[in-house]
Amino acid sequence: MLQGTGVSMALPWLSSMTPAFAGKPDEKSAAPKRFVAMTLGLGLIGDNLNPAIAGRDYKPSRYLKSAQDLRDQITVVSGSSHPGVKGGHRAEASILTATAMGSAGLVRNTISLDQYLAKHLGDATRFPSLVLSNGGSTSPSYTENGSMIPPEDSPSALFAKLFIDNSARQRDLQADRVRQGRSIMDLVGEDAKSLSRELGSGDRDRLDAYFTSVRDLEKRMAANERWAKMPKPKVDAKRPVDIGNGSDLIGRQRMMSSVIKLALQTDSSRYITYHIPGAGGVIPIKGVDEGYHGLSHHGRDEEKLSQLALIETEMINAWADFLRDLQSTNEATGNLLGNTAVFMTSNLGNSSNHDNRNMPVLLAGGGFRHGQHLAFDQKNNYPLPNLYVSILQRMGMPVDTFATSTGTMTGLEMAT
Structure with missing residues (x-):
């Protein structure tokens, strides 16, 4: 009960708080490293995405022809997947956690890549992370205790939270809510300490883990008390008007992407996940007359x-x-793309038969040495969590493993 309360008080509370911005980075210091994951619910046709040959001299695939000006900023990965992950659409929950959920989804999920970054590095900005969607109530972002973080699916609402100021009275109320939350947690902590004296060693260990998460949350809440009173950044952009057609996935993708860019540019958040689920309607594109x-x-x-x-x-x-x-978008050191690892993937390698192998994988920016196609075995897939370790290390995390990884991704090097 205490652990469940801790989960509900942690990320949902932070994601519902009015955003502010983190202020301009120190001009003398290096630009912050950022991570954006764009995940697709229905995958991509592998034959159209992946080049025919491996290496740096590949001929662009059908999908990548229009992105040749970005060739030296993109790495294509084929023949990779999450070891042991099955379940077709159910594996959406595993996209960023790499946790095998089982055919009936009975296994508890674990922390997702974006939330791992937010937990350890997210305290520098108003939002430790942003969890977004192109429509729907699901996301691939999960807390350490396996709870899914509900996404924001309105670009207009996200823009308002990031850039439209509340009144002074509303800001004071926000700060008051944070203080009240911290007081409640103090009371729960005292009760839990009394309880721990009556527990066995195993339960005491679990309660200690809970206290650790509470202490982490208290630090975040203390920071948010400060943010709640700060004004939001001013941007040279108008609040977008949401697209009413739920089937216009591309229009919605472009609109949300523009707000994501502003969030990164103002350093409002450094870790962002954006999920594009599989809509059933007809997408308004010339030549398309059947549902997606x-x-x-x-x-x-x-x-x-x-x-x-x-x-x-x-x-x-x-x-x-x-x-x-x-x-x-230039920064003190380089540009936003050079300082932001942008990752695109899906739980489905073949949406037609719900195959979770051979996941589509594109990685751009973020200070990696790109311009290549890393082609692994299509039958005996390479562990995609290795890429997650590479990303974590590039973000500055001193880690060697994540989920079912076996190391960093072979062939993916950091730029000098």
């Missing part, structure tokens, strides 16, 4: 594959435009 989810179950039907390719091409184009926006 239905097209994903193509069964190798040529007409369905043709329409699905039109949709996925536009998704990659929107992703590439997001990269260009980051690249064109």
Whole structure:
């Protein structure tokens, strides 16, 4: 009961608080390192995404032709997946945790990559992380205790939280809420300490782990008391108007991406996850007249594959435009793309048969040496969690493992 309360008080409380901004980075110091994960619920057609040959001299695939100006900023990875992860759509929960949930989803999930970063490095900004969606109530972001973090799916609401100031009275109320929360946790802590004297050693260990999480949360809440009274950043952009058509995934993707860029530029958050689920409606793209989810179950039907390719091409184009926006935004050292690792993947390698192997993987920016296709075994997949270790190390985390990793990703080097 105490542990469950700790989870509910931790991340949902922080994500519901009015955002502010972290102020301008010190001009004399290096720009902060950031991470953005864009995850897809219905995958990408591998034959259209992955180049035919490995290495740096690959010929661009159908999906990557329009992104050749970004070639030296992108790494394509094929033949990788999360060891032991199955379950088709259910594996959305495993995208960033790499935890095998079992065919019935009975296994408790673990912390996701973005939340691991936020836990250890997220205290420098108003938002330790932002969890976003293109529609729907699910996300691939999970707390240390395996609780899914509900996403924000409105670009307009996100913009308002980031950049539209509350009144002075509302800011005082926000700070008051933080202080009240800390007082409640003090009371719970006293009760729990009394309880611990009556517990066995195993339960005492579990309670100690709970106290550790409470102490971490108290530190965050103390910081948020300060943020609650600070004004928000001013940006040269208007509040977006949400797209009413829930099937317009590409339009929504572009709109949310523009707000994500502003969040990074103002250092409001450094760790952002954006999930694009599989909508059932017809996406408004010329040449597409069947529902997206239905097209994903193509069964190798040529007409369905043709329409699905039109949709996925536009998704990659929107992703590439997001990269260009980051690249064109200069910082004290380099540009936003060079200081932001942008990761795209999906739980599905083949949406038609719900296969979780051979996941689509694109990595851009973030100070890695890109411009290559890392092609691993399509039958005996390479562990994708190795890439997560590489990302964590690039972010400055002194770790050697994450989930089922066996080390860092072979062939992926950091830029000098």
